Amino acid sequence: MMISERQDKILALIQKRGRISIRELQELLLVSVSTMRRDLDKLADEGLVKRIHGGVELLSQHPTLQPEIAIADKTKLNQPSKQQIALTAIAQLQGGETLYLDAGTTTGAMITLLGQVTPAPLVVTNSVHHASQLADLMVPVxxxxxxxxxxxxxxxxMTAAEQLGQLAFDVSFIGADAIDLTAGITTPDLEEAAIKRLVIAHSRHAFVLADASKFNQRAFAKVADLEEVTIITEPNSATELASYQTKTQLKIGDQS
Amino acid sequence: MMISERQDKILALIQKRGRISIRELQELLLVSVSTMRRDLDKLADEGLVKRIHGGVELLSQHPTLQPEIAIADKTKLNQPSKQQIALTAIAQLQGGETLYLDAGTTTGAMITLLGQVTPAPLVVTNSVHHASQLADLMVPVxxxxxxxxxxxxxxxxMTAAEQLGQLAFDVSFIGADAIDLTAGITTPDLEEAAIKRLVIAHSRHAFVLADASKFNQRAFAKVADLEEVTIITEPNSATELASYQTKTQLKIGDQS
DNA sequence: TGTGAATGAATGTTTTTGAATGAAAAACGT
DNA sequence: ACGTTTTTCATTCAAAAACATTCATTCACA
Structure with missing residues (x-):
């Protein structure tokens, strides 16, 4: 990402949040703390933001009273496997696609990476949480x-289904709850299954993201047959992935 | 490919994307980095684009600095007054209503309070940020x-407008950017104004939330006449609220 | 064949970046 | 309130990326 692009994103985030920590910015934009510090110092020199200990804030803001709507995300269980799966998923993109991003933590690991993709894709999602984060990163959503x-x-x-029915995606990334050789992809909730089915039907290519624990599990509602999708997962000795190779396509992250 | 043809393509790409890296241009147009550099330098010399480290960008408008930000800045001021306004707004509820919550920081101050209302209201909103927070508080949204x-x-x-058109609200809480005795309620963005108008039209009772800084201001797009809504604001010596009393209904928070 | 513009590669220089260090500031526990 | 721990900060350094410059080659056209 180019410097001015990154600094624009920083400015947009500050405008929206009023105040933001250097740490959070650094994690959102995937650069080192040093670089983020330099960016903020530069923006402060230009008089665009006010530098404060630990981050930056809007110039006009009064430091005395902070509203701080910090109820948001704390579930930063940064499991390396999720990160690895997300990286493999992102690698399927060329940039500029229209893609669907399902709700869930595994697909959520793709968000910061999606902020790096150029040209920026158009992301459609049914997760308000994901939508909010993507918009913060200036990703069209x-x-x-x-x-x-x-x-x-x-x-x-029904409303969601109706709206989905009018859209078509180049690529979709679906979270999985359970994958089984004969039952295929399943999920516990009937309504969520319906949405997932619809998405897959409207995608040129559907990817299912699943860590190792999801294999050889069955849940109530059918989402898709194995043949319909490509499964993105992690290298895993416990599961016998070979038996799945015959029924579906597999993308497995590097063992790095 | 001829030189001018290539440079036209470069210009078109910059026009479309606003900003693009030299590397990407070079890969798209299948020339060496040196050649691409020469092209960009030439275009910059002609004053058609702005050269930046790593690429080029449009010189005209800065993507993030839009006119409305200036007004948005003001909303960051006066946190206690926002809280007071939010309290007054919540006091209008009995519990169990179907209500609309507009995007914005002033309406955002109502979120935690809405989590306390019993029986819980059904909250409809066009803000993914608010929706995410409300869902976290287990408020139906x-x-x-x-x-x-x-x-x-x-x-x-259009999609948002369509969906809104099918709903009806007991109460709506709208954020205001500018309130004027003759111009009524206005806002800088045309599309947001359309949404706000639609919401007001579908509400049994519409409340507009505004701190003192919003009075005697005018913005581009009309949202509503003063007669259509009830304004919720703060006690404020500077603004002559009395003159507004004759044109609209006012709810003013306690001086506590 | 000669000429000049355009190109791609090679060169050394400048900018940007991430990590490391110790100092300063904030947060913490008692 | 006081000393300790953690976090943030400024500075420095080396690696990587982008840069300007130079030079040899290619190609169109006289």
């Missing part, structure tokens, strides 16, 4: 409307 | 789908 399921922050239901 | 405006994290456009 369309959110599927409807009732938000409180357990997953994802929209489901 | 419906999000309006559509393209997310990156500067405000709110959905706008």
């Amino acid at each position: 369309v959110v599927i409307g409807g009732q938000v399921k409180l357990s997953t922050n994802a929209t489901v239901g | 419906v999000v309006i789908g559509g393209q997310v405006k990156l500067s405000t994290n709110a959905t706008v456009g």
